[in-house]
Amino acid sequence: MAATPDMRASDGDRDRVAAALREHVAEGRLSVEEFNERLEQLYRSRTYGELATLTADLPEMDLHRLPAAAKADPPPPARRNKARTAVKVAWATWASAVAVNWVVWLIIGITGGHFVYPWPLWVMGPWGTVLLVGTVFGTIGQSRPRR
Numbered sequence: 001m002a003a004t005p006d007m008r009a010s011d012g013d014r015d016r017v018a019a020a021l022r023e024h025v026a027e028g029r030l031s032v033e034e035f036n037e038r039l040e041q042l043y044r045s046r047t048y049g050e051l052a053t054l055t056a057d058l059p060e061m062d063l064h065r066l067p068a069a070a071k072a073d074p075p076p077p078a079r080r081n082k083a084r085t086a087v088k089v090a091w092a093t094w095a096s097a098v099a100v101n102w103v104v105w106l107i108i109g110i111t112g113g114h115f116v117y118p119w120p121l122w123v124m125g126p127w128g129t130v131l132l133v134g135t136v137f138g139t140i141g142q143s144r145p146r147r
Contacts, residue, residue: 005049017051087140098124
């Protein structure tokens with residue numbers, strides 16, 4: 001069924017017109033002030049005819065093929081897997097270093113006849129805390145912009 005000017009417009013139709021207006025601003029056909037005025041009128045509009053008047057003085061754009069809104073794409077699976085792998089490697093490295101320290105402490109305690117202060121805690125604690133914070137807040141494995 002073809003849309004007539006007196007037919008009611010949907011929220012999706014309004015979003016498509018808003019996207020078209022944003023495109024016209026990006027291309028320099030509308031100023032920001034004009035865009036804001038038309039946007040206010042857009043969300044008060046109820047019919048296709050009212051929507052058409054907002055873009056009547058602009059070049060024709062197929063509003064049904066224009067994306068309604070730019071949505072942020074989720075990170076690609078390879079990037080997520082890379083971050084997970086980085087977290088696993090960081091924790092495995094921590095566990096290996098802590099294990100080696102505890103083994104050294106245990107050997108010293110057994111061969112010396114008495115166990116000394118558990119100094120591997122000073123390796124395990126701060127490093128583990130930093131890893132835990134990085135894992136919880138997702139900063140491990142994230143790429144940083146180069147300068």
